[in-house]
Every structure is written in structure tokens, then in C-alpha cells.
Amino acid sequence: MTPRRTSHVRPFLSVLSAVLVVLLAAACSSEFPRRYPDHTGSDGSASASPRSFGQKFEEDVELARTLSERFWQQRFEAAGRAYRPIQGFQAYSGEGGPACGEQPAVPENAFYCPLGHFVAYDEAWMRKLYENGGDGAVYVIIPHELGHAVQAQLMSDFGLNVQRELQADCYAGAALRGMIDSGSIEAEAGDDEELLANLAAAGDPTDEWLRPDAHGTPAQRQQAFAGGYDSGADAC
Numbered sequence: 001m002t003p004r005r006t007s008h009v010r011p012f013l014s015v016l017s018a019v020l021v022v023l024l025a026a027a028c029s030s031e032f033p034r035r036y037p038d039h040t041g042s043d044g045s046a047s048a049s050p051r052s053f054g055q056k057f058e059e060d061v062e063l064a065r066t067l068s069e070r071f072w073q074q075r076f077e078a079a080g081r082a083y084r085p086i087q088g089f090q091a092y093s094g095e096g097g098p099a100c101g102e103q104p105a106v107p108e109n110a111f112y113c114p115l116g117h118f119v120a121y122d123e124a125w126m127r128k129l130y131e132n133g134g135d136g137a138v139y140v141i142i143p144h145e146l147g148h149a150v151q152a153q154l155m156s157d158f159g160l161n162v163q164r165e166l167q168a169d170c171y172a173g174a175a176l177r178g179m180i181d182s183g184s185i186e187a188e189a190g191d192d193e194e195l196l197a198n199l200a201a202a203g204d205p206t207d208e209w210l211r212p213d214a215h216g217t218p219a220q221r222q223q224a225f226a227g228g229y230d231s232g233a234d235a236c
């Protein structure tokens with residue numbers, strides 16, 4: 001993803017959704033670690049697309065946050081509701097993250113805390129994902145966490161954690177599509193592979209759908225994200 005600058009418009013990758021569908025047909029047979037670990041070397045599809053436009057990690061992080069929130073703000077307004085922006089967006093290091101109620105932050109993670117209505121992320125971990133696997137990491141993780149912030153505002157209720165997580169993936173796909181359609185960012189060649197690789201790396205190794213921390217298998221997470229990307233948030 002790259003911020004759109006009027007001075008040099010690059011070819012718009014309009015086939016992203018078509019490519020997503022094609023890639024989704026490919027089975028993910030590797031054993032993926034949980035959450036969002038560094039997947040370099042464990043997944044041949046992790047591509048490093050060139051970031052040759054002066055983009056920086058910090059810029060992408062801020063863009064992913066502000067554009068996701070803009071997307072939801074507009075959707076809430078269109079529905080006659082007020083969107084409540086998150087109260088904090090905090091980078092942390094290792095064990096030094098903010099607690100969410102009784103729950104301490106853990107290294108190598110990102111999370112939304114409904115108690116303080118904030119998002120926090122382990123910066124060095126996310127930067128490593130970004131540098132190793134491309135900017136898709138940032139555009140999956142942050143919109144996903146903001147998807148949880150939207151769920152909290154809508155007071156969405158779920159029987160299973162995996163449903164909550166897959167809807168957040170779906171919301172993330174919808175938000176990313178909204179960012180691209182609005183012209184704020186452009187998809188680059190290789191972004192689709194990056195996004196899918198990041199989702200796959202964050203999937204559960206097995207279909208543990210009853211577990212309280214279940215996030216969905218790689219294929220389920222990719223399908224949820226692609227569903228939001230292709231069909232919008234209403235389909236989530």
C-alpha cells in the first residue's frame with residue numbers, strides 16, 4: 001500500500017479482489033504459528049514487495065489508523081450514528097505495554113482494549129513483520145484491531161471468540177477496500193500476497209473453534225478478510 005500522491009499516479013491494481021479469490025483457492029498446508037509471528041521462511045508466499053516510494057513504517061502505521069477510522073466514521077455517519085474515535089493508539093516495547101483492566105499486555109501482539117477504548121501494539125514486533133513481509137502486515141493488524149473497536153461501539157455479541165475474530169478480519173478487509181476506493185492509498189503489485197500471508201501466519205494451527213482464544217484457521221481468516229474486501233462491511 002502506498003499513500004496516493006497526485007504528483008505521480010501509479011497504475012492502480014484493480015484486480016486485487018480477483019487475485020484474492022484465486023489465491024484463496026490455494027490450500028495453505030504449512031503449519032502456522034499463532035497470532036502474528038514473524039513468518040519469514042515458513043511461508044513461500046510471503047513476498048517482499050518493493051517499497052520504493054519513500055514510505056516508512058511510521059507513515060503506514062499512522063495511515064492505517066487514520067484511514068480505518070475515517071472509513072468507519074463515514075459509515076457510522078451514513079447510518080445516522082456517531083463514531084467514537086479510539087482514545088489512544090499506543091506503541092509499546094516487549095513487556096512494557098499498557099494493561100487492559102487486569103490483563104497485562106504481552107510482547108509480540110497488538111490488541112484493542114474496550115475498557116480504555118484504545119489500541120496498543122508492540123512496535124518492534126510489528127516493524128519486523130513490516131520489514132520482513134511487507135506493509136500488508138500493518139494494513140491487516142491495525143484495521144483488525146479497529147474492527148474490534150467498532151464491534152465494541154456496536155455492542156456486537158458473539159457466542160464464540162472465533163466469530164468475533166473473523167468478523168474483525170472481515171471488517172479489516174472492508175476498511176482496506178474503503179481506503180483504496182476512496183483513493184487514499186493504492187494497492188501495489190504483491191500486496192494481495194502480503195495480506196494473505198499475514199492472515200495465514202496469524203491463523204490457528206488447527207480448527208480450534210471452541211477455544212476462548214480461537215482466531216480461525218489461515219483459510220478462515222483469509223476468507224473472512226476477502227469477504228469484507230469484496231462485499232463490504234454489511235456482509236460481515
Ligand SMILES: [Zn+2]
Pocket residue numbers: 144145148165168
Ligand atoms: Zn482480534
